[in-house]
Amino acid sequence: MAIIQQLARVPAGYLDACRRSAAESPDGDHRWDPPSGDCLDLDWAPSMLKRACELARLDAVHREALRSATHGDSGIDLGFLNANRHAIAFFSNSTPTALHPADVARVSTLLGEIDMQAILRSVVDSGAGSTLGYGFVGDPTEYLLAHFGALRGFYEEAARRRLLVVLWWD
Template sequence: MALTQQLARVAPEYLIRCRASALDSPDASPNWSPPAGNCLDTGWATWGLLRHCRRSGADPGTVTLLDRAISGDPGGDVGFLDHDEVYDGFADPPRLLAPVAVADIAHGLDAIDLNTLLADLPHSPAAAAAVCGFGPGFDGDVRIHLVERFYALREFYRGAARRGQCVVAWID
C-alpha cells in the first residue's frame, strides 16, 4: 500500500469530542470519523510540487507555506489521534493547524501563481515525473496532476477557513 498525504478539516468542538472519547475508551479510541466531504487525500502530488519548488529555487516562503499546509504545526494538542483508528502508524502522528493558521494558509495559497511556479517544469512527462520524484512508472500529465491537486488543496483550505475549522494532517 502506498503512503499518501491526508487532511481533514474539523471543528474545534469535534476535536474536543474525539479527545473525550479517547479518554473514556478502554483502547483510547478517539472515535475519529470526519465526514468524507471534509477529507482530502492529496496523494503524492503536494510532495512532488514541493520537490519541484525546492529544485527550481522557488520563493522559500512558498515552500514553507506548502510544507506547513500538508505537515501541520508542531505542538498541537492532538496526541489522542496517535491511534490506529486514525492512521497506520508508519509515519509521524497527525498534526494540527488551528483555525487562525488555517486562515493564514488559505490566504497564502490564494496568493500563489501556479503558472509561474510551474513555468520551468519539464514538458516531457518522464522528465517532469523525475523532477517531482514520481519515478518512471508515473502515468499521465504531471503538470495537470499537480494543478488539479493544488486547486483541490486551495479549495479545501478556503472551505476550512470560511467555517473556522481546524485542519489535521497525517500520512497514511
C-alpha cells in the first residue's frame, strides 16, 4: 500500500475545536473532517519534486520553502490527531504537522517564484530524469507539473484566506 502526502487548509478555530473534542471524548475522537475542497492529495510527488529541485540546483531558500510546504513545522502539537482509533496518519505511523498562517503566506510567495517547468526541463534534458526515482517510468514532467501546480494553488488559497495547513502521510 502506498503512503501518500495529504494536506488540509483549516482555520485555527477548527483545529482548536478538534483538540477540545479529542480531550473531551472518552475515546479521543477529534472529529477531524475538513471539507474536501480544502484537502489536497499530493500522492508521492513531494520527494520527486524535492529531488528535481536538488538536481537543478535550485537555491536553498526556495528548496526550503518546498520542504516546508510538504513537511510543515513540528513545533505545532498535533499528536491528538494521531491517537489510535482516530489517527489520520495511521499507515505511516508519523505525527501530522502544520504551518501557521504567516508561514503559509511566506511559503506561498516562494512557491510562486519557482519555475518548475524550467527545473524539470533541465533535469530531463540532462538525462537525470530517471534518477527522480520511485519506479516512475517515462518522463515525469506532466505528473510533477500537475502536482506542483496543485500545491502552489493550494498554498495561494490558504494564504489568501489566512488558514493553517495541516500535513500528514497516509
